[in-house]
Amino acid sequence: MPKFLSYTAVAAISLAFAGEAMATEWNVSLWGKRRAFTEHVEKLAELVSEKTDGDFTLNISYGGLSNNRENLDGISIGAFEMAQFCAGYHRDKNPTITVLELPFLGVETLEQETALSMALYDQPAVKADLARWNATLLMPSPMPQYNLVGLGDAPRSLDDFKGLSVRATGGIGSAMEAVGAVPTSMSATEVRQAMDSGVVKAVAFAPHAHMSFGTIENAKWWTANLNPGTVNCPVVANTDALDELSDEHREALLGSIDESLDYYIDNYQNNTLEAWGPALEERGIEVISFDEESLTKFEEAVAGPAAATWIEEMGSRGIPAQELYDFATSTLAELKGGS
Incomplete structure (x- = not known):
């Protein structure tokens, strides 16, 4: 009997070590603090852990692993x-995906932004760029x-932007x-100090970032429809x-992306955007809306030349810029x- 028990104990210990060896932990480098911008990563971590009974965990760090401009490194x-x-943040490190940052590309919804990005990420030139x-x-x-959002006199026309120092x-x-x-x-984490010290008079952000990084705390105006x-x-x-993951863990990760993005979009629309109007009103921030004539003039002055410049610059670097632009549009x- 003692001999039988010893074999059983050895087997149990072996199984325990095998289970421990199969566990996977990934470190995830974000920045700032948890906010609408990071909710899909938080949801992904939750889903992966649930699907693997805790055998695969994503350890999320907000600034503890890297500077946000050095995450690719x-x-x-x-x-x-x-x-x-x-x-x-670093156009030279990821030139192909900067096509999605061209001004007045025409994206209207978060759903369109998501689908367009995922389609572009699957293009061979983009994959090679990130490789x-x-x-x-992902x-x-x-x-x-x-x-x-900005300080000082609010711009009432496009001419009023002349000389304005803006984080963009x-x-x-x-x-x-x-x-x-x-x-x-400049990176998002540097913006509030730059605004407070007068280095910039205005900051271009999406609503969640204006709230998360405090730019509305002393702002006087907001351009609602620029x-x-x-x-x-x-x-x-x-x-x-990613390649070293077991089939089960890889499926848990990749199979959770769509649900994580759906959660992100729902959270952004139903929480962040709902809170934005009241946040401006509470602080007495003036909402500036430009007329259609001004907006059309702005787009005509910017969109075509910016796209042409991007195509020429990227094409000279051996990137299939025209093809990527045509694919995106x-x-x-x-x-x-x-x-």
């Missing part, structure tokens, strides 16, 4: 297994059109420059880490036609 060397970044960083694109962080990245920066503003690119564009902020995985037209 961290992914490339395997410092962590998953990360979020914004294309406009340079050993990164696999999902976007869809955001509505950016608008500005990517194509939104190009749009601001086209109307005479002075765009500055809508120059948005930024593209993917979530990526280290390709080696035709896919968006199809999405609008089907909505």
